Amino acid sequence: MNSALVDAYLLRLGAARPQRPSSEALRELHLRHLRTVPFENLSVHLGEEIVLEEKRLLDKVTGTRRGGFCYELNGAFAALLAALGYEVELLAARVYDDEGRPGIPYDHLALRVRTEEGDTWLADVGFGAHSHYPLVFAERGEQDDPGGRFRLVDAGPDAAGIRGGDDSSGAGDLDVLRDGRPQYRLETRTRVLADFAAGAWWHSTSPLSHFTRSLVCSRITEDGGRITLGGRTLTTTTADGVREKRELDADEEVLAVYRERFGIELDRVPTVRNRNLT
CATH class of the missing domain: 3.30.2140.10 (Arylamine N-acetyltransferase)
Incomplete structure (x- = not known):
């Protein structure tokens, strides 16, 4: 991601370039992203192809000034954060429905972000109604946020019928709760953007x-x-x-x-x- 694209992205967010990849700057960027880049699925209904490649995602956010769903929003935000000096990892999740049933593998993309202070955060600008600020990744108690009261809960293998990771052990997985209700089961193994292509295709084509x-x-x-x-x-x-x-x-x-x-x-x-x- 070159400097001109970084500047264009920050202009879209109405944010100045952070002097350092700090936790404070991450919180500000996260909130500005949620305020300015909408969560939307218009491409699905406009017949627009959804391509999970960094350049295509950045062009959509900075060029056509659109939004997107999780793969696009968090994929683009990850590129911005990495260009600003943050250490960013892509994580896969399965979203719980209203009956507590998990979605498909690679149902959702979220971010684990490390700052210059050594803090680690769960950042997610692509889940619709969710936390306004990143959540402390290692905290297992309640985290109050303008979007609700959140908790990251260690999930044992087979909890809620979900297995996580390629080893099918579920070790290290987390349930992300909002106001006491599970939102998604988060794997802690690092993924790459291409891993989510099948999930994006399913969500943009399946009648389910x-x-x-x-x-x-x-x-x-x-x-x-x-x-x-x-x-x-x-x-x-x-x-x-x-x-x-x-x-x-x-x-x-x-x-x-x-x-x-x-x-x-x-x-x-x-x-x-x-x-x-x-």
């Missing part, structure tokens, strides 16, 4: 994937709330949890929300490609 069944574009707001455009439903949530929904009828209104609230320029309104999936 929630990404093929619905449209979403979402980001944290400057006051700590959240704004989400799900199809034609605009939902704003304050930091105190007060939620307001509004239906958008005209295409021009939908496109204006993408442009003005998410910084995304589109020439047509995306729709779920196969309505039989919904």
